Amino acid sequence: MINRKTAFIKRFFQDFYLVLIVVFLYAPIATMTVLSFNNSKSRTQWGGFTTRWYTELFSSSTIMDALYTTLLIAFVSSLIAVIIGTAAAIAINSMKPFPRSLLMGITNIPMLNADIVTGISLMLAFIAFGISLGFKTILIAHITFNIPYVILSVMPKLKQTDKSTYEAAMDLGATSVSAFFKVVFPDILPGVLSGFLLAFTMSLDDFIITHFTKGAGINTLSTLIYSEVRRGIKPSMYALSTIIFLTVLVLLLITNFAPKRKK
Amino acid sequence: MNKKLLSGPYLMWMIGFILIPLALIVFYGLTDKSGAFTLSNVLSISTEEHAKALWLSLGLSLLSTVLCLVLAYPLAMILRTRGMGQGSFIVFIFILPMWMNFLLRTLAWQTLLEKNGVINGILSALHLPNQGLINTPGAIILGMVYNFLPFMVLPIYNVLMKIDDNVVNAARDLGANSLQVLIRILLPLSIPGIVSGITMVFVPALTTFVISNILGGSKILLIGNVIEQEFTKGSNWNLGSGLSLVLMIFILISMALIAKYDKNGEGTVL
Numbered sequence: 001m002i003n004r005k006t007a008f009i010k011r012f013f014q015d016f017y018l019v020l021i022v023v024f025l026y027a028p029i030a031t032m033t034v035l036s037f038n039n040s041k042s043r044t045q046w047g048g049f050t051t052r053w054y055t056e057l058f059s060s061s062t063i064m065d066a067l068y069t070t071l072l073i074a075f076v077s078s079l080i081a082v083i084i085g086t087a088a089a090i091a092i093n094s095m096k097p098f099p100r101s102l103l104m105g106i107t108n109i110p111m112l113n114a115d116i117v118t119g120i121s122l123m124l125a126f127i128a129f130g131i132s133l134g135f136k137t138i139l140i141a142h143i144t145f146n147i148p149y150v151i152l153s154v155m156p157k158l159k160q161t162d163k164s165t166y167e168a169a170m171d172l173g174a175t176s177v178s179a180f181f182k183v184v185f186p187d188i189l190p191g192v193l194s195g196f197l198l199a200f201t202m203s204l205d206d207f208i209i210t211h212f213t214k215g216a217g218i219n220t221l222s223t224l225i226y227s228e229v230r231r232g233i234k235p236s237m238y239a240l241s242t243i244i245f246l247t248v249l250v251l252l253l254i255t256n257f258a259p260k261r262k263k
Numbered sequence: 264m265n266k267k268l269l270s271g272p273y274l275m276w277m278i279g280f281i282l283i284p285l286a287l288i289v290f291y292g293l294t295d296k297s298g299a300f301t302l303s304n305v306l307s308i309s310t311e312e313h314a315k316a317l318w319l320s321l322g323l324s325l326l327s328t329v330l331c332l333v334l335a336y337p338l339a340m341i342l343r344t345r346g347m348g349q350g351s352f353i354v355f356i357f358i359l360p361m362w363m364n365f366l367l368r369t370l371a372w373q374t375l376l377e378k379n380g381v382i383n384g385i386l387s388a389l390h391l392p393n394q395g396l397i398n399t400p401g402a403i404i405l406g407m408v409y410n411f412l413p414f415m416v417l418p419i420y421n422v423l424m425k426i427d428d429n430v431v432n433a434a435r436d437l438g439a440n441s442l443q444v445l446i447r448i449l450l451p452l453s454i455p456g457i458v459s460g461i462t463m464v465f466v467p468a469l470t471t472f473v474i475s476n477i478l479g480g481s482k483i484l485l486i487g488n489v490i491e492q493e494f495t496k497g498s499n500w501n502l503g504s505g506l507s508l509v510l511m512i513f514i515l516i517s518m519a520l521i522a523k524y525d526k527n528g529e530g531t532v533l
Contacts, residue, residue, distance in 0.1 A: 014341045018353070021338055025360045028371030028409070031381055035374065043374060044384025088273030094266040103270065106277050109285070112462070112518050114470035116487055117507050120494055121284030124504070128287060144280040147273065207366055207473065212494065225366045229477055233370060241367040248362045256355055 029245055036238035053239040060236065066224040069135070070204060073220065077142035078150075078199035084143070085150025086192055090184075092151070093158045107148045118145065119212030126213065133215025141213040142206065146199035153195030157188040197255060288511075291504035304505020313489060313506065320485040321513075323400060324468035327407035328415075331464045332457065334408070335415035339456075340449070343423045354420065361413035369477045372406050373397065376478065398480035406474040411467060415460035422456030423449065455525035462517040470510055486510060 036054070040047025057063055092103050110118055122144065126137045161184055169179035185192075207222035214223055221240070228237055295301045307313055342354055360368065375381045376396040383393045396402055426449065434448050468474075472487035479485075486506065493503030 014344075017337060018341060021334065022356060024409070025357070025412070028368065028375055029360070029363065031375060032367070032371050043377070043379060043381055044388075084272050084276060087269040091267050091270030091273070095270075103274075106281060108518075109281055112466070112514070112521070114466050114510065114514055116470045116472065116490060117288065117511060117514070118284075120490070120503065120507060121288045122280060123494065124287040124291060124500065125280065125284035140280060144276065147276065201362060205362070205364055222364060222366050225364070225370065226473070229366070229370055229373070233374065237367075237370065238374075241364070241370070244364055244367060249359065252355070252359060252362060257352075 029241070032238045033242045033245070035235065036242045038235070041235060053235040054243075057236040057239045057243075062219070063221075063224065063236070063240065066219040066221050069138075069218060070220040070222075073135075073139055073142055074200050074203035077139055077146050077203050078196050080143050081146035081150050081199050082192060082196045085147045085195060086154050086188070088147070089151045089154040089158055090180075093155065107151050110145045111148050111152075115206075115208035116212075119209040122209065123212040133213060134218055137213045137215065138210055138218070138220070141209050142203045145206070145209060146203060149198045149202060150192075150195035153198060154188055154191040157191030161187045194255075288504045288507055291501050292508040293505070295501055304501050305508055306505075307502060308506060308509045312484075313486070316484045316486045316489050317509070319400070319483070320469050320487065323403055323485070324407065324465055324471075327404050327411065327468045328461055328465045330404070330408050331412050331415040332461065334412060335419055335460065336457075338416055339420040339423050340445075342420055343426075357416055358413055361417070365410060366473065366477075368410055369406055369474055372402070372409060373477050376402050376405075397478060398482065400479070400483065402478040403475050403483065403485075406478040407464075407468045407471070410474065411464040414463040414467075418456040418459040418463065419453060420456075422453045426452050458520055458524040462521055466514055466517055469513060 035043060037049050037051065038045075038047055039050040039052070088103075092100050095103070119141070122137070122141045123133070126133060126140075131137055131140075165183050166179055169183045170176065174182065205222070206220075207226060210220050210223055211226070214220070219227070221244075225237060225240075228234060292304050293300060293302070295303070308317060338357065342351075342357075345353070373380070377383070378393070378395075378397065380397070382396060386393055430452075431444055431448060434444050439447065470487045472485060472491040475483055475485040475488055486509075490503050490506050490510070493499050493506070497503075
């Protein structure tokens with residue numbers, strides 16, 4: 001009897017704690033969602049339901065331009081990072097322990113280093129190389145911090161693949177390129193895809209490195225939000241936040257809970 | 264075909280955009296405007312203004328890291344005892360905010376904490392006195408904990424889930440109570456996750472300039488703000504690089520800790 005009671009109390013406190021953390025994590029996001037539909041500009045008064053902040057958001061060419069830049073950079077940088085990163089992972093996987101750990105060490109630098117240092121160092125380099133800051137430099141910076149995520153996603157899959165299937169394909173007369181694309185690539189494809197998605201999200205979310213490498217006259221969503229925040233928050237930012245949250249929610253639900261093919 | 268050739272583009276990229284840029288920071292940090300060697304940029308950390316910013320950053324980020332750990336460990340433990348697997352929806356709920364835009368998350372707290380913000384609105388509706396919440400060190404800590412909590416939860420949770428239930432059951436069979444199981448079994452086995460979580464919270468918290476800018480106003484300067492201003496407003500790149508070198512010492516210490524306690528990368532998020 002006592003045991004059941006303590007188990008019940010224990011469970012109650014555990015649930016209570018989980019709920020408390022969920023409230024802490026989601027209250028700010030929920031507040032912004034509510035405010036995005038508030039007809040009054042005040043944050044404390046409900047002025048009735050409206051969707052005008054959403055209309056304002058979609059008719060603002062600055063925000064739409066920034067959105068376009070953000071998505072374009074995220075897509076192109078992840079794509080290039082996937083190509084360079086996958087090739088590198090294959091090479092690193094076939095290396096001897098010393099060069100392998102050396103290369104993995106370099107790979108870890110941008111992941112462990114502080115973003116502000118990475119951002120500053122890239123800015124200094126672009127100026128030293130004579131590349132003017134703008135779209136190009138943001139793209140290069142994003143590719144740079146995306147490559148490690150691709151390598152770290154592809155590596156475990158490469159380790160799982162059986163070397164002999166590749167060799168068998170070669171023995172049966174396949175060229176190394178076709179053996180790779182017909183035998184190895186299907187095996188590592190899940191890692192390549194998750195590397196792409198991870199890189200894409202990292203690029204979408206980045207502010208600090210973009211802030212230092214963007215130059216004047218170009219904005220991603222993050223840098224635009226930053227400059228808006230300093231001028232005082234407009235309700236259209238709440239609308240933007242709600243849309244981004246829903247997009248992230250849907251994307252993650254699909255990637256996490258989509259029915260997986262069983263082997 | 265030699266597979267090693269495939270690493271060519273990657274190597275060139277990493278040398279050009281990781282190693283050379285870092286070398287440039289070292290170069291700028293150790294020279295003055297005319298290019299002559301000097302230690303004054305690095306040593307300027309000891310001037311009153313910079314030292315104050317560094318100590319404040321260290322204090323706030325350490326406190327935030329401890330708070331994250333204290334909040335995250337029980338959470339990860341509960342998720343483990345409930346047997347919530349990697350794919351569980353409950354776990355997903357705790358990780359989801361991590362993917363939300365970082366600036367928007369901080370912006371949300373500005374909305375809540377501001378003078379005419381939501382919290383003060385609720386307080387005055389209850390006829391309670393308004394509080395000066397924004398532009399305080401407390402607001403910065405709140406912002407740090409909120410932003411980086413999932414980075415602490417995830418590695419600890421990952422490590423805890425890998426611990427074999429039989430190990431815990433064996434300890435129980437041998438007479439250990441819950442506290443002993445926690446201290447003697449779970450804590451030691453989850454050290455890789457804890458260390459990884461600590462660095463994943465501490466490094467961004469120590470070097471942030473965004474959170475302090477949005478939630479701390481212009482009066483509270485962290486070391487990140489000082490460096491950022493040298494590059495965007497002051498344009499004394501040598502000084503900014505010198506201070507970055509000081510910051511990198513702390514980052515290197517964190518990297519060394521990870522290398523020591525998380526050799527197999529058990530605590531990494533991926």
